[in-house]
Amino acid sequence: MSNLLDELTEARPNPRQEEAVRGRGVSLRRRKAATLSRGVAGLVALALIWELAPRLGLVDSYFIPPLHVVLDAWWSMVLDGELLRHVRASLARSAIGFGLAIAIAIPLGAVIAWYRPAREFFTPMLEVFRNTAALAILPVFMLLLGIGETSKIAIVLYACFFPILLSTITGVATVDPQLLRSARVLGLSPVATFRKVVFPAAVPTIFTGIRISGAAAILVLIAAEMIGATAGLGFLINYAQYNFLIPKMYAAILTTSAIGVAVNYGLIALERRFSRWRA
Amino acid sequence: MSSRIELSHVGQTFWVRGDEDRQLREFVALDDLDLEIGAGEFVTVVGPSGCGKSTVLDLIAGLATPSAGRLTIDGVPITGPGLDRSVVFQQYTLLPWRTAAGNVEFALEARGGLTKRERATRAREYLDLVGLSEFAGRYPHELSGGMKQRVAIARSLSYEPQVLLMDEPFGALDAQTRERLQEELLGIWRRTGTTVVFITHDIDEAVFLGQRVAVMSARPGRISEVIAVDLDREAAAETDVRATRQFAEHRHHIWSLLRQQHAADTDPTRELAHV
Numbered sequence: 001m002s003n004l005l006d007e008l009t010e011a012r013p014n015p016r017q018e019e020a021v022r023g024r025g026v027s028l029r030r031r032k033a034a035t036l037s038r039g040v041a042g043l044v045a046l047a048l049i050w051e052l053a054p055r056l057g058l059v060d061s062y063f064i065p066p067l068h069v070v071l072d073a074w075w076s077m078v079l080d081g082e083l084l085r086h087v088r089a090s091l092a093r094s095a096i097g098f099g100l101a102i103a104i105a106i107p108l109g110a111v112i113a114w115y116r117p118a119r120e121f122f123t124p125m126l127e128v129f130r131n132t133a134a135l136a137i138l139p140v141f142m143l144l145l146g147i148g149e150t151s152k153i154a155i156v157l158y159a160c161f162f163p164i165l166l167s168t169i170t171g172v173a174t175v176d177p178q179l180l181r182s183a184r185v186l187g188l189s190p191v192a193t194f195r196k197v198v199f200p201a202a203v204p205t206i207f208t209g210i211r212i213s214g215a216a217a218i219l220v221l222i223a224a225e226m227i228g229a230t231a232g233l234g235f236l237i238n239y240a241q242y243n244f245l246i247p248k249m250y251a252a253i254l255t256t257s258a259i260g261v262a263v264n265y266g267l268i269a270l271e272r273r274f275s276r277w278r279a
Numbered sequence: 280m281s282s283r284i285e286l287s288h289v290g291q292t293f294w295v296r297g298d299e300d301r302q303l304r305e306f307v308a309l310d311d312l313d314l315e316i317g318a319g320e321f322v323t324v325v326g327p328s329g330c331g332k333s334t335v336l337d338l339i340a341g342l343a344t345p346s347a348g349r350l351t352i353d354g355v356p357i358t359g360p361g362l363d364r365s366v367v368f369q370q371y372t373l374l375p376w377r378t379a380a381g382n383v384e385f386a387l388e389a390r391g392g393l394t395k396r397e398r399a400t401r402a403r404e405y406l407d408l409v410g411l412s413e414f415a416g417r418y419p420h421e422l423s424g425g426m427k428q429r430v431a432i433a434r435s436l437s438y439e440p441q442v443l444l445m446d447e448p449f450g451a452l453d454a455q456t457r458e459r460l461q462e463e464l465l466g467i468w469r470r471t472g473t474t475v476v477f478i479t480h481d482i483d484e485a486v487f488l489g490q491r492v493a494v495m496s497a498r499p500g501r502i503s504e505v506i507a508v509d510l511d512r513e514a515a516a517e518t519d520v521r522a523t524r525q526f527a528e529h530r531h532h533i534w535s536l537l538r539q540q541h542a543a544d545t546d547p548t549r550e551l552a553h554v
Contacts, residue, residue, distance in 0.1 A: 176372075178368060178370050178372045179372055179374065181342060181366075181368070181372070182366070182368065182372040183389075184342060184360050185340055185342065185360050185364075185365060185366045186360075186362070186365075186385075186386055186389035186390075187360050187361060187362055187389060188389050192389070196374075196385065196388070197374065200374070200376050201374075201375075201376075203376075276418075277375050277376040277377075277418045277419075277420070278375065278420070
C-alpha cells in the first residue's frame with residue numbers, strides 16, 4: 001500500500017519542466033477512479049456492517065435495526081410527507097439564521113478590520129463570544145425570545161455569526177500590503193480599493209468561516225429543536241425516541257447527516273468557484 | 280510623454296525602536312539628497328542594500344512625504360501618488376484573481392474615462408507590447424516570474440504615465456530572463472520615450488540600462504556620484520555589450536565606489552557604533 005511519505009516525495013517534473021512541455025506531472029498511482037472507488041467501498045462496508053450486525057445478533061436489533069428497516073421507515077416518511085414537513089421546518093430556520101449571519105457579519109467584519117482601533121477593541125470580545133457554546137446560550141434566548149421560531153433562528157444566527165465575522169476580520173486585515181501600495185499608486189479611492197482589491201483578496205478567508213458556519217447552522221439547530229419545538233428534524237428524532245419508533249429515529253438521523261454532507265459539499269463547490277484563481 | 284524630476288536637499292527620517300535597548304530613536308534614511316532626472320531620460324540608481332534606494336522611489340511615487348527638502352515633477356511639487364507616474368515593484372503585485380488582461384484593465388479602470396471595450400483593446404495592445412498577447416487569459420499563478428513582471432510592466436505603461444518608476448523589478452528573476460527583460464525594457468523605453476527611474480543593487484544591470492547611473496551611499500543615504508554611461512545598447516541584440524571594455528570600465532568604477540563605502544562602513548570603530 002502506498003503511504004503518504006512515498007506519495008508526497010515521489011519524483012516528478014519541476015515547474016519549469018512542466019512549463020517547457022506545457023503539461024503537468026501525473027502520478028500513475030493516484031488515479032481519480034481509484035480514489036472514488038475506494039471511497040464508495042468504505043461507505044458500502046459501513047452499510048453492510050449496519051445491515052449484518054443486527055441480523056447476526058451481534059447487537060440488539062430492537063435498538064439498532066438493520067439498515068433496510070431504517071430505509072423502509074425513511075421511504076414511508078418520504079411518501080406520507082412527514083419527512084418533508086420536518087426537513088422544510090429545519091432548513092427554513094437554518095437558512096434564515098445562516099443568511100442573516102452572512103448578511104450582517106461580512107459588512108461588520110469589514111468595517112472592524114478597516115479601522116485598527118475598532119479591530120483592537122472588538123477582537124478579544126469577539127473571541128469570548130465565539131468560544132461560548134451557542135447551546136449554552138439557548139436558555140437565554142428562550143428567556144428573551146420565547147420558544148417560538150425567533151429563538152431558534154437566533155441561536156443559529158449566533159452560532160454562524162462569529163466564525164464569519166472573525167474570518168472576515170482576518171481576511172481583510174491580512175490583505176497583501178503590496179497590493180494596497182499598487183492601488184495607491186494608481187490613485188484608487190479607499191472605497192474602490194476596498195471593492196476591487198481588499199474584498200476579493202479576503203474572499204477565500206471569509207469562505208473558511210462560511211463553511212464552518214454552514215456545518216454549525218445545522219448542528220446547533222438540531223439540538224435546539226430537541227429542546228423545544230413541534231416540528232423539525234431535531235424534534236422528529238426526539239419524538240421518535242420517546243415513542244420507541246426506533247427505525248424512524250435512525251431515518252431522521254440519516255437525513256440530518258445527508259443534509260450536512262450536502263451543505264458542506266455545496267459550500268466547498270461554491271468556495272472553489274470563487275477561489276479558482278488560487279494555485 | 281515624459282517629465283523632468285528634481286530632488287533637492289531631500290531628507291527622510293523614520294522612527295525605529297532599537298532591538299536591544301528598546302529605545303525609540305530617529306533613523307536617518309536619506310539626508311540632503313540631490314538628483315535631477317531629465318525628461319525622457321533613463322536613470323538607474325544603484326547602492327548597497329539598506330541605503331534608501333526604495334525610499335527615494337517611494338518619495339517620487341508620492342507614497343511617502345519627505346521630512347525635508349523638495350521633490351518636483353516639471354516644477355510642480357509632488358504631494359501624493361498620481362497617474363503621471365507608475366511603479367513596478369519587485370514583488371509582482373498582480374491581483375491573483377484577475378487574468379493578465381484583467382490586471383492591465385485594473386489600471387485602466389483606475390484611470391477612468393474608457394469604456395469596457397476600449398479597456399480590453401488597450402490591455403491587448405500593451406500585452407502585445409511586452410510579448411504576452413497569447414497569455415492574456417491566464418491567471419498570475421499560471422505565469423512564470425518573468426511573465427508576471429511583464430504583465431506588471433504592461434499594466435504600468437497602459438495608462439501612459441510620464442514617468443516609470445521601477446523598484447528592483449527583475450531582482451527575483453533568473454539571470455537569463457533578467458537579461459532578456461532588460462533588453463525588452465530598453466526597447467519599450469525607446470518606443471515610448473517615458474522617463475525611467477530604475478532602482479537596482481546589481482551593478483551590471485545599472486550600467487547596462489542607465490544613460491546615467493546614480494551611485495548611492497548608505498547611512499545616511501545620499502547620492503555619492505552620478506556617472507554618465509555611453510554604450511551602444513541597440514547592438515545588444517547581436518553583440519554582448521556586457522563584454523565590451525567600456526562596460527567593464529564603468530562597472531569597475533562603480534564597483535570601486537561601492538567597495539570604498541563598504542570598507543568605510545565595516546570600519547571596526549563604526550561597526551561598534553551601529554551595533
